Amino acid sequence: xxxxxxxxxxLAPTIAILGxxxxxxxxxxxxxAFHQWNPFGASPLxxxxxxxxxxxxxxxxxxxxxxxxxAKFAFFAVVSEIALGYLLAQLFMREFPGxxxxxxxxxxxxxxxxxxVGSVWRLMTTPSIGIIPYLLKQWFDYDMNIGRDAxxxxxxxxxxxxxHWTPLVTLTLLxxxxxxxxxxxxxxxxxGANRWQIFWHVTLPMIRPAxxxxxxxxxxxxxxxxxxxxxxxxxxxxxxxxxxxLHIWKIVFPKTDYGxxxxxxxxxxxxxxxxxxxxxxxxxxxxxxxxxA
Amino acid sequence: xxxxxxxxxxxxxxxxxxxxxxxxxxxxxxxxxxxxxLFTTPSxxxxxxxxxxxxxxxxxxxxxxxxxxxxxxxxxNAALVTVLAFLACYSLSRFDLAGKENIFFWTITNRMAPxxxxxxxxxxxxxxxxxxxxxxLYDTKIGMILLYCTFNLPFAxxxxxxxxxxxxxxxxxxxxxxxxxTWQVISEVVFPLARPGLAVTFILTWVFAWNxxxxxxxxxxxxxxxxxxGLSEYVTTTGTEWGTMAAIAVITxxxxxxxxxxxxxxxxxxxxxxAVKE
Numbered sequence: 001x002x003x004x005x006x007x008x009x010x011l012a013p014t015i016a017i018l019g020x021x022x023x024x025x026x027x028x029x030x031x032x033a034f035h036q037w038n039p040f041g042a043s044p045l046x047x048x049x050x051x052x053x054x055x056x057x058x059x060x061x062x063x064x065x066x067x068x069x070x071a072k073f074a075f076f077a078v079v080s081e082i083a084l085g086y087l088l089a090q091l092f093m094r095e096f097p098g099x100x101x102x103x104x105x106x107x108x109x110x111x112x113x114x115x116x117v118g119s120v121w122r123l124m125t126t127p128s129i130g131i132i133p134y135l136l137k138q139w140f141d142y143d144m145n146i147g148r149d150a151x152x153x154x155x156x157x158x159x160x161x162x163x164h165w166t167p168l169v170t171l172t173l174l175x176x177x178x179x180x181x182x183x184x185x186x187x188x189x190x191x192g193a194n195r196w197q198i199f200w201h202v203t204l205p206m207i208r209p210a211x212x213x214x215x216x217x218x219x220x221x222x223x224x225x226x227x228x229x230x231x232x233x234x235x236x237x238x239x240x241x242x243x244x245x246l247h248i249w250k251i252v253f254p255k256t257d258y259g260x261x262x263x264x265x266x267x268x269x270x271x272x273x274x275x276x277x278x279x280x281x282x283x284x285x286x287x288x289x290x291x292x293a
Numbered sequence: 294x295x296x297x298x299x300x301x302x303x304x305x306x307x308x309x310x311x312x313x314x315x316x317x318x319x320x321x322x323x324x325x326x327x328x329x330x331l332f333t334t335p336s337x338x339x340x341x342x343x344x345x346x347x348x349x350x351x352x353x354x355x356x357x358x359x360x361x362x363x364x365x366x367x368x369x370n371a372a373l374v375t376v377l378a379f380l381a382c383y384s385l386s387r388f389d390l391a392g393k394e395n396i397f398f399w400t401i402t403n404r405m406a407p408x409x410x411x412x413x414x415x416x417x418x419x420x421x422x423x424x425x426x427x428x429x430l431y432d433t434k435i436g437m438i439l440l441y442c443t444f445n446l447p448f449a450x451x452x453x454x455x456x457x458x459x460x461x462x463x464x465x466x467x468x469x470x471x472x473x474x475t476w477q478v479i480s481e482v483v484f485p486l487a488r489p490g491l492a493v494t495f496i497l498t499w500v501f502a503w504n505x506x507x508x509x510x511x512x513x514x515x516x517x518x519x520x521x522x523g524l525s526e527y528v529t530t531t532g533t534e535w536g537t538m539a540a541i542a543v544i545t546x547x548x549x550x551x552x553x554x555x556x557x558x559x560x561x562x563x564x565x566x567x568a569v570k571e
Contacts (some may be wrong), residue, residue, distance in 0.1 A: 002464060004388050004389065004390055006384075006388070006475055007384040007387070007388030007390050008382035008384070008388075008390065010381060010383060011380070011381050011384045011385070011396065012448060013377050013380070013389070014378070014380070014381040014400065014450070015396070017377070017442045017443075018399075018400060018403050018437060018442070018443065018446060020416075020439075020449070021403075021418075021439060021440055021443040022402075022403040023431065023444050024414070024416030024418065025408070025411050025415055025418065026411075026414075028414040028417070029410055029411070029413075029414055032413075059514060068309060071359065075526075076433070082421065088309075091302060091305065094299070094302050095299060096299035096300070096303050096306070097299060097300075097303055098303060098306070100558075102306040102309075102310060102555075103557075104554060104557055105310045105313060105314065105551075106309070106310070106551065107557070107560070108313060108314070108317060108550075109313060109316075109317075109382050110500065111500050111546065111549040111553055112316075112317065112504075112542075112546065113434060113503070113504035113505075113506065113521050113524075113542070113545065113552065114504060114506065115504075115506045115521055116320070116504075116521075116524070116542040116545070118314070118317045118538075119528065119535075119538060119542070120317075120319060120320045120323075120539075120542075121316065123319070123323060123539075126317055128332075128336065129332055130335065131319065131335040131337065134334070134335045135335075135337075140435040163312075163313070163316065167313075171560060171564050172560050172564050175561050175564040178561060187300060211450075217448075219406050219453070220401075220404060221404075222495035223405075223407075224405070224406070224407040224408065226407065226408060226409060226507060227506050227507060231528075236478055244407065245407035245408070245409055246409075248407055248409045248410055249407075249409035252409055252410075252412065252413065253409075258413060261409075261410070262410070262413075265406065265407065265409075265410035268406075268407060268410075269402075269405060269406045269410070270405075272405045272406075273402055273405055276401070276402075276405065277398070280398060284394075
């Protein structure tokens with residue numbers, strides 16, 4: 001084969017750019033995480049304080065709540081997106097008039113900027129001016145108030161995320177379904193398998209890697225959502241929708257507690273990484289086994 | 294065999310499309326209403342159309358400038374990212390490099406960090422590290438183009454890799470035997486076959502760059518300010534000019550919509566990440 005130098009040269013620009021704009025800032029954040037530093041407040045000078053920031057966050061109820069609520073958000077959003085995305089992808093596998101047109105329509109939310117998504121959902125749902133609370137009141141005599149009711153606000157951020165990102169899931173799963181060979185399905189039908197059995201024993205094992213890869217991408221992005229939620233609820237009411245990305249932002253910016261913000265960031269990044277690594281390993285292991293078999 | 298009922302699917306999709314389109318429709322409704330009317334009883338039907346918001350936006354030279362900045366930044370970023378990701382994926386797929394799977398995973402870790410974390414280091418990098426005399430990376434288009442690589446490049450590499458892996462290596466080998474150079478193999482064999490994947494990578498990268506807000510808001514002030522940031526200037530703590538904001542938002546959708554519909558037919562074929570091709 002050709003010399004590996006060519007291969008390294010092709011990877012070099014990627015490694016260089018991600019090194020400068022990925023590793024360097026990360027090392028800096030790691031450095032700051034071991035310091036007490038509040039440039040516009042109590043400690044304008046960077047003071048080394050060992051692992052104090054990390055000790056502090058373990059006992060910080062605000063931080064722990066934000067992790068819990070982020071996990072809840074990511075779980076509900078990603079599970080619904082996968083389930084719904086799979087159903088819609090299956091629907092797109094059928095022949096029907098205007099399929100291409102509906103596929104385009106279904107893809108539209110993807111191209112809307114997160115900040116716009118947040119703004120529109122806020123306008124639609126803000127009590128007294130929003131169309132949704134108005135209609136709920138008119139039709140069902142139900143009072144919806146995202147400024148007061150924590151559960152509604154939480155549900156709404158999940159629904160908004162589903163609206164925005166299900167199309168990506170549908171597209172990736174559709175791509176996976178289209179790439180499947182036909183024979184196993186025909187064989188299963190000949191053997192008299194019902195729909196559920198075909199799904200469970202034929203379709204699911206074959207598209208499992210695609211599902212895992214989609215979960216991977218969606219989970220990663222759901223865990224760091226900021227713009228949309230910031231526009232919709234600003235983290236409220238109380239801290240019902242104060243997701244980790246937003247929590248970090250609030251510590252780093254209005255409070256300018258950089259040292260503590262950096263420590264939280266390091267931990268959050270670490271947790272995300274571990275979770276994604278587990279997913280990735282199971283994805284690769286699956287593929288390797290397939291290759292051996 | 295099960296019976297095919299195409300019209301049931303058609304009806305189902307009509308219903309689903311209404312749900313999908315409603316927020317976008319509502320954005321349009323807000324953009325064509327005078328400010329006072331927003332606070333009256335909401336109505337589903339648009340009775341009068343008021344174009345003033347759009348006239349204000351189009352007539353605003355600053356916003357036009359932001360729009361041009363956004364176009365330059367997202368297009369250059371998408372082009373750069375697609376080229377780099379293509380080279381990286383080709384290398385990962387065809388060469389036997391030590392630790393390449395670790396490098397592959399490492400690239401995606403750059404997308405995992407919450408953006409808020411990196412604002413400060415980026416700010417320092419842009420205002421203090423990358424300075425040459427009076428020139429700073431801060432508030433430059435080139436700065437934003439490079440910066441957006443941190444989250445777009447990993448995504449692109451991960452989306453593109455299955456496409457490149459799916460192109461049989463035998464084709465490369467056959468071309469090499471016929472005397473083609475590495476460059477010729479890439480440009481005449483792999484590139485044409487990878488086109489659907491490249492189109493999807495380009496468009497998604499373009500959309501992500503076009504839509505990005507937090508980093509642009511922190512790292513630009515005027516010369517490289519993007520339209521999403523311009524849009525947020527109408528959302529302030531003292532009150533929001535919803536009409537103007539919505540009009541800008543609708544306008545920002547148009548370029549994305551145009552390039553999206555251009556590559557629409559490639560989208561599904563190109564989005565094969567994780568799909569096993571045997």
